Amino acid sequence: xxxxxxxxxxxxxxxxxxxxxxxxxxxxxxxxxxxxxxxxxxxxxxxxxxxxxxxxxxxxxxxxxxxxxxxxxxxxxxxxxxxxxxxxxxxxxxxxxxxxxxxxxxxxxxxxxxxxxxxxxxxxxxxxxxxxxxxxxxxxxxxxxxxxxxxxxxxxxxxxxxxxxxxxxxxxxxxxxxxxxxxxxxxxxxxxxxxxxxxxxxxxxxxxxxxxxxxxxxxxxxxxxxxxxxxxxxxxxxxxxxxxxxxxxxxxxxxxxxxxxxxxxxxxxxxxxxxxxxxxxxxxxxxxxxxxxxxxxxxxxxxxxxxxxxxxxxxxxxxxxxxxxxxxxxxxxxxxxxxxxxxxxxxxxxxxxxxxxxxxxxxxxxxxxxxxxxxxxxxxxxxxxxxxxxxxxxxxxxxxxxxxxxxxxxxxxxxxxxxxxxxxxxxxxxxxxxxxxxxxxxxxxxxxxxx
Amino acid sequence: xxxxxxxxxxxxxxxxxxxxxxxxxxxxxxxxxxxxxxxxxxxxxxxxxxxxxxxxxxxxxxxxxxxxxxxxxxxxxxxxxxxxxxxxxxxxxxxxxxxxxxxxxxxxxxxxxxxxxxxxxxxxxxxxxxxxxxxxxxxxxxxxxxxxxxxxxxxxxxxxxxxxxxxxxxxxxxxxxxxxxxxxxxxxxxxxxxxxxxxxxxxxxxxxxxxxxxxxxxxxxxxxxxxxxxxxxxxxxxxxxxxxxxxxxxxxxxxxxxxxxxxxxxxxxxxxxxxxxxxxxxxxxxxxxxxxxxxxxxxxxxxxxxxxxxxx
Numbered sequence: 001x002x003x004x005x006x007x008x009x010x011x012x013x014x015x016x017x018x019x020x021x022x023x024x025x026x027x028x029x030x031x032x033x034x035x036x037x038x039x040x041x042x043x044x045x046x047x048x049x050x051x052x053x054x055x056x057x058x059x060x061x062x063x064x065x066x067x068x069x070x071x072x073x074x075x076x077x078x079x080x081x082x083x084x085x086x087x088x089x090x091x092x093x094x095x096x097x098x099x100x101x102x103x104x105x106x107x108x109x110x111x112x113x114x115x116x117x118x119x120x121x122x123x124x125x126x127x128x129x130x131x132x133x134x135x136x137x138x139x140x141x142x143x144x145x146x147x148x149x150x151x152x153x154x155x156x157x158x159x160x161x162x163x164x165x166x167x168x169x170x171x172x173x174x175x176x177x178x179x180x181x182x183x184x185x186x187x188x189x190x191x192x193x194x195x196x197x198x199x200x201x202x203x204x205x206x207x208x209x210x211x212x213x214x215x216x217x218x219x220x221x222x223x224x225x226x227x228x229x230x231x232x233x234x235x236x237x238x239x240x241x242x243x244x245x246x247x248x249x250x251x252x253x254x255x256x257x258x259x260x261x262x263x264x265x266x267x268x269x270x271x272x273x274x275x276x277x278x279x280x281x282x283x284x285x286x287x288x289x290x291x292x293x294x295x296x297x298x299x300x301x302x303x304x305x306x307x308x309x310x311x312x313x314x315x316x317x318x319x320x321x322x323x324x325x326x327x328x329x330x331x332x333x334x335x336x337x338x339x340x341x342x343x344x345x346x347x348x349x350x351x352x353x354x355x356x357x358x359x360x361x362x363x364x365x366x367x368x369x370x371x372x373x374x375x376x377x378x379x380x381x382x383x384x385x386x387x388x389x390x391x392x393x394x395x396x397x398x399x400x401x402x403x404x405x406x407x408x409x410x411x412x413x414x415x416x417x418x419x420x421x422x423x424x425x426x427x428x429x430x431x432x433x434x435x436x437x438x439x440x441x442x443x444x445x446x447x448x449x450x451x
Numbered sequence: 452x453x454x455x456x457x458x459x460x461x462x463x464x465x466x467x468x469x470x471x472x473x474x475x476x477x478x479x480x481x482x483x484x485x486x487x488x489x490x491x492x493x494x495x496x497x498x499x500x501x502x503x504x505x506x507x508x509x510x511x512x513x514x515x516x517x518x519x520x521x522x523x524x525x526x527x528x529x530x531x532x533x534x535x536x537x538x539x540x541x542x543x544x545x546x547x548x549x550x551x552x553x554x555x556x557x558x559x560x561x562x563x564x565x566x567x568x569x570x571x572x573x574x575x576x577x578x579x580x581x582x583x584x585x586x587x588x589x590x591x592x593x594x595x596x597x598x599x600x601x602x603x604x605x606x607x608x609x610x611x612x613x614x615x616x617x618x619x620x621x622x623x624x625x626x627x628x629x630x631x632x633x634x635x636x637x638x639x640x641x642x643x644x645x646x647x648x649x650x651x652x653x654x655x656x657x658x659x660x661x662x663x664x665x666x667x668x669x670x671x672x673x674x675x676x677x678x679x680x681x682x683x684x685x686x687x688x689x690x691x692x693x694x695x696x697x698x699x700x701x702x703x704x705x706x707x708x709x710x711x712x713x714x715x716x717x718x719x720x721x722x723x724x725x726x727x728x729x730x731x732x733x734x735x736x737x738x739x740x741x742x743x744x745x746x747x748x749x750x751x752x753x754x755x756x757x758x759x760x761x762x763x
Contacts, residue, residue, distance in 0.1 A: 098730070101729070101730055102729040102730065105516040105517060105729070105732065108516065108517045109516065109517065126515070126516050126517045126732055127516065127517025127518070129517075130517060216624075216712075216713065217623070217624070217709065217710065217712035217713055218709070218710035218711055218712035219710075220730075268601075268602070269601055269618070269619050269621045269624065270600075270601020270602060270619065270621045270622075270623070270624040271624060272621070272623075272624030272625065272629075272712065272713035272714070273599075273600075273601055273621070273622070273623030273624035273629065273709065273712065273713060274624070275709075275710060275712075278600075278602075281602065281603065282602050285602070285603075287602050410515045410516075410518075410732050410733070413730075413731065413732050414727070414731040414732055414733055417726060417727075417730035417731035417732070418536075418726065418727065418731055419712075423714045423715060426712070426713050426714040427714050430624065430625075430626075430713050430714060431626060431713070431714050431716075441535055444534075444535065445534075445535075445536070448530065448534070
């Protein structure tokens with residue numbers, strides 16, 4: 001409720017400012033009072049953004065290749081629509097999602113290459129000075145589509161300047177996926193949404209011969225997301241808000257590690273070796289009853305495994321002792337390099353892709369693979385296409401950022417790339433270390449990155 | 452007309468003088484040598500020396516992706532000596548190299564001796580032996596990644612069907628199993644290099660030496676020990692050195708199969724360096740790790756050079 005109040009104020013501020021601007025240009029004869037008094041149609045009018053496009057702009061765009069087939073098709077179709085509307089051209093290059101960071105970083109270093117990049121997590125915060133300020137587009141989109149989720153502001157804005165340096169395009173949301181019939185067999189109607197009940201349910205599943213499976217190898221997506229959720233849900237975290245005080249070696253972390261050992265007992269052997277594709281394969285072949293994943297299990301089962309699709313259910317991650325959701329999804333942002341010769345065209349292209357006709361088609365065609373970053377898209381009909389994709393629309397609201405509670409930047413990026421949190425859990429579960437030793441080892445690594 | 456031709460003559464004479472000097476210079480072997488090797492020299496300088504020197508420089512800085520670093524002396528190196536992950540990686544790298552090269556040498560040499568004999572379809576068999584070396588590592592490693600998959604391993608499946616084991620083998624999830632698995636794949640890929648290299652050497656050994664030994668009543672083992680081994684030794688040293696270099700600096704095999712997991716049990720210098728420098732963004736530290744590969748390789752190169760000289 002409080003947020004709504006703030007939003008109203010912001011809109012009024014905006015109106016005042018734009019009105020002041022208009023007055024300056026020569027409409028001073030209209031008194032400010034007259035402009036606002038009872039002028040509801042004016043207030044409801046959609047915000048506008050006018051960008052003067054460069055002549056015959058050619059935009060080179062680098063993005064991650066789609067996880068679901070329809071993603072690229074729809075993205076390309078939307079791109080074509082922009083080309084037809086503006087006469088510009090967009091050359092889109094698709095790259096395996098884990099390689100985008102390296103390529104974008106290289107381009108940032110040498111100051112040449114693509115104009116727009118769709119990167120991941122803290123990428124923009126590694127080279128904030130090399131990026132075009134997109135505050136105008138972000139403000140416009142935010143006003144038009146109900147505002148950005150708090151975590152999106154965290155990722156999109158440079159903390160030092162409070163300016164937007166990237167537009168959060170969406171996240172590959174992560175939810176718990178489980179087999180309904182096996183959960184019933186284990187004595188549950190549905191999987192409990194608190195951590196205590198969740199662990200018991202997982203153990204009951206294992207007792208019935210249906211183990212669970214969570215990646216504990218160096219899986220960039222699947223291992224990082226669930227281990228961060230688990231740590232945070234017990235109140236553990238890597239670093240304090242100041243970005244200097246390392247607090248991983250805490251009572252809460254030790255509790256999280258102890259509890260994770262119980263969860264590990266319910267898992268199938270081999271999770272220590274799991275990379276990103278493993279849990280999908282194990283789930284779709286009926287070897288595991290429950291895992292955490294994006295919508296790719298749903299999508300693949302819909303296309304190829306109808307029996308599993310019928311028995312599949314999804315839900316948001318259970319809440320731990322900390323009392324509020326603490327999730328981590330794969331977060332993607334679009335940013336524009338300062339070396340681009342066509343900054344306005346690049347901005348306008350991104351704006352266009354965020355507008356409802358394009359974004360809604362993208363959501364719908366990918367079956368919600370990309371979780372919305374603008375609040376208005378929560379109500380898109382795409383989320384109601386199937387009850388199993390509906391929970392994914394909550395992911396942004398329930399998400400924290402990697403490196404929580406510290407700032408985003410080189411340290412948070414390095415800590416996640418080094419799998420500090422994943423390895424801490426693997427140390428305890430797979431390697432048999434004590435929670436204390438694992439937390440100490442993680443603390444040493446984090447101190448190095450956050451020095 | 453007359454005036455013009457005299458100018459031409461004068462110019463020709465001038466060129467001739469230059470050419471005369473140039474040809475004297477060119478006749479000195481050193482100068483011609485330098486000229487002819489210059490293209491290669493420039494390529495080496497640009498593509499090898501420059502990145503190498505840049506790598507060394509980076510290792511002395513705190514460069515992070517997107518930010519030019521400042522000189523910090525040996526700080527990266529000093530930190531690495533107290534870094535658990537780096538120390539574990541050092542152990543892994545040494546274990547990986549020593550174990551893999553040892554088995555490649557033993558199996559490769561054995562296979563070379565066997566294949567060097569005369570038998571039917573030996574051409575075909577020799578060609579087949581080369582296969583693991585020919586198949587791109589990225590592809591063969593993905594196949595092994597499946598073979599060693601905990602849930603879908605064909606080895607596990609076979610052993611379970613035969614009733615030898617009752618539960619899945621955790622090939623890549625258990626630290627020691629994972630180490631053994633990646634070493635096994637490296638051995639599989641590297642054997643042909645030893646076999647083919649050594650077979651070429653075996654064929655150059657004069658058969659009359661063996662005949663003479665037969666007349667003296669030498670056993671096969673004595674023939675191997677006293678004739679084959681000493682004569683093949685220089686070649687063996689060179690092949691082993693090359694293998695050490697490649698194994699020590701390996702990357703894609705590990706990256707595809709485990710990414711250094713579980714809990715860093717299979718990280719080697721190449722993978723850790725990449726992980727820290729590129730996804731992790733710490734270029735300086737990544738460079739410092741890759742510099743650790745250098746001294747070992749330098750020792751190997753010096754040893755090879757020594758053996759090659761002895762051969763002369």
